[in-house]
Amino acid sequence: MFDNKEKTNLSELGEFGLIKHLTSHIELKNESSVKGIGDDAAVLDFKEYKTLISTDLLLENVHFDLRYVPLKHLGYKAVQVNLSDIYAMNGIASQVTISIGMSSKFPLEAIEELYQGALIACEKFNVDLIGGDTSTSSQGLVISVTSIGYAKEAEIAYRSGAKEGDLICVSGDLGAAYVGLQLLEREKQIFLENPNIQPDLEGKDYIVERQLKPEARRDVIELFRFLNVKPNAMMDISDGLASDLFHICDASKLGCKLFEEKIPIDPMTYETAREFGLDPTVCALSGGEDYELLFTVPQSEYDKVKNQLDISIIGYMTAESEGKQLISKSGNVHELKAQGWNAFS
C-alpha cells in the first residue's frame, strides 16, 4: 500500500529514535494534558470532571486487510472508532495513546503514513496524542488505541439508563460500512484472480468511505448540548443495531419495539445491498461498523429531536416482559435477533 522509494530502515532509528521522529512535532492542545509523550506515564488533570477510558485492539487480517486499506486510513479509523466509545458515553474525548507493533521490515515511511492518519483524526477532534508504545512484531501489524475523555457526572449516558417508553434514536444511516466491505472484498477477489483489472468502485464512494473512513459522532454530542437533551442510555453501533440495542435492553432490563420502516438506510447502501442479494434491513441490523450513536431519550424530548435531519426515531423501549420486537414494513411482528459479529467464529 506504499511505494518503495525513500525507504528508511526502522532498525537504523531504534525504538527511541522512532518515537522521537514520530512524535517530536506534537503539540498538546487540551488544558487537561499536563504532560504527554516523553516520560514513564502521561499526566492529565480533569478537575471536577469524571475521566472516561476506552481501549481497542486492532489486528491485521482480523480487523483490517492491508491489501485494500491504505495505512493512512487505517491510522485514522483506529483513532476514530476508539474516540467513538467516549462520545457514546456522552463525553468529550481529550487524549489518546497509540501503540503499534510492526515488522522490522516495514519502512519508516509506512509507519509515518499510519501515524499521519492517526494524527489527522486527533486534530479533527481536538484530541492530544499523549503516549504509546512501538515494537517489532514477528507477525502482522498490531494497533492498540486507548482513548481518554471527560464528562460531568450528570451528563454521562450509561447503557443501563434507558427507561420504559423512551424513544429509541439513531444518528446518521446504517448498513453502509458493511455493504462497503462486501464491495471491497469482491474487488479484492477480482484483483487476486487478475491483477491487471483495476478495482471498480465508481459511484460507490459513500459506502466505501463509510467502511474505510468512519467518522465518530462528536457533532451529535455537541448537538445534545445545544438542544439541552441528555440521552438516558447511549452506545455506539459497532456490532450492528440489533446487537447493540440488545446491550441497552439487557443493561436497562427492558424490551424494545423497533420499526423497520424507520431504520435510516442510504439509497446507495440499499441499491448495493440488493446488487449483492442482501436484505438492506439485515445489513443495517447486523452489519456493524457504522459508528453511529444509538440512544434513548424520554418522550418529553420528542419535539427537540423530531426535526433533526441527522437523527431518526426508530422505536421505543418497552417492559422487559414484552421482549425485543421488530415491526416489519408490512406490519408483522418479529422477534429481534442479535447477530452481531462474533470475533471468535
Add this chain to the structure above:
Amino acid sequence: MFDNKEKTNLSELGEFGLIKHLTSHIELKNESSVKGIGDDAAVLDFKEYKTLISTDLLLENVHFDLRYVPLKHLGYKAVQVNLSDIYAMNGIASQVTISIGMSSKFPLEAIEELYQGALIACEKFNVDLIGGDTSTSSQGLVISVTSIGYAKEAEIAYRSGAKEGDLICVSGDLGAAYVGLQLLEREKQIFLENPNIQPDLEGKDYIVERQLKPEARRDVIELFRFLNVKPNAMMDISDGLASDLFHICDASKLGCKLFEEKIPIDPMTYETAREFGLDPTVCALSGGEDYELLFTVPQSEYDKVKNQLDISIIGYMTAESEGKQLISKSGNVHELKAQGWNAFS
C-alpha cells in the same frame, strides 16, 4: 504451557460471552473507579489528583516466548511492568485495562490462566481491572495493557527534574532479570535438542523469578511517603541502568558520575553471569527488565536514604559538560555507554 484436559472452545462463547466469563466476578475496590467493565468506556474520578496514564504492547516471540513462560506468569508480568511506569512517576496505580488478541484455537482455560495472573497482580497492588478488548489473532498472542494512576502535582517525579549534585539511587539489585533470561534461553536450546532432558534451574530460583515474575516497586513509593522524601527525577529500569540514566541526564540536561562498586548486584546474579562468561557489571548496566526504580534526591536527603537496606546510592548528577562517567572498581574513568535494548534490531 497448559494441559489439554477440559478444553472449552472460544468460538462457543463468543466475544461477549468470553468477556463476561472472565470479568463477571471482578469487584471494584478504588473509590476512583466509578464504573468498570460493561459500557463503552470506564468512568473514573480523580478529584484533586492528576491522572497518570501509561501503556505497553507485548507481542509473542518479541517480548515473551510461550515455550518457557507460563501464561499465568505472563499475565502477572504484563500488569506489573505497566504499573511500574505509574510508580516511576511517584504515583499510585489504581486501574488497568487489558486487551488480548489470541488464536481462536486457544482453549478458554489458557486465557483464564493469563487473566488469573493479571488479576493476581491487580489484587496485590489494589488495582481495579476496568476495561479491555478481546479478539482473535491470526498470528501470535498479543497483550496490550494500559495503567491509570494518580498523584498530587507536587509529588510527581518527572525524568527532567534532576538537579546538579543530586544523589543517584536505585532500589533492589540489578542484572538478575537479564541473567535469568540467559539461563532460560540455554535450557530452551537444550530442550529443543533433546526434549527428554528436563530444565536444570535448581538453585537459580531468584534470577529466574526476576525474569518471569518481576515485582513493581510500589513499596518504594510508600517508603518515600513514609520517609517524607520526594525524588527530583525518577524512572523505572526497563532498558538497563545505563540507558535509563541517559534518559534522566538528557531530560534534565545534566551529566552523571556512576561508581561501579556501588551498583547493587545479587551474588547469584554475579556467579551465574560469570558462568556464562558475562561481565556482571555489564549485565546490570545494559541487561534491562529489572523494573527497579532509578531516582535522584537532593544531597540534603542523604541521611534519610543511606540506611535503607533496599536502596543503594550509586553516584551523583553532574553538570552536562562533565559528560556521563562510570568510575570502575579500579578507579579508572570510563565514558558511560547506553546499550539498551533496541526493539528494531
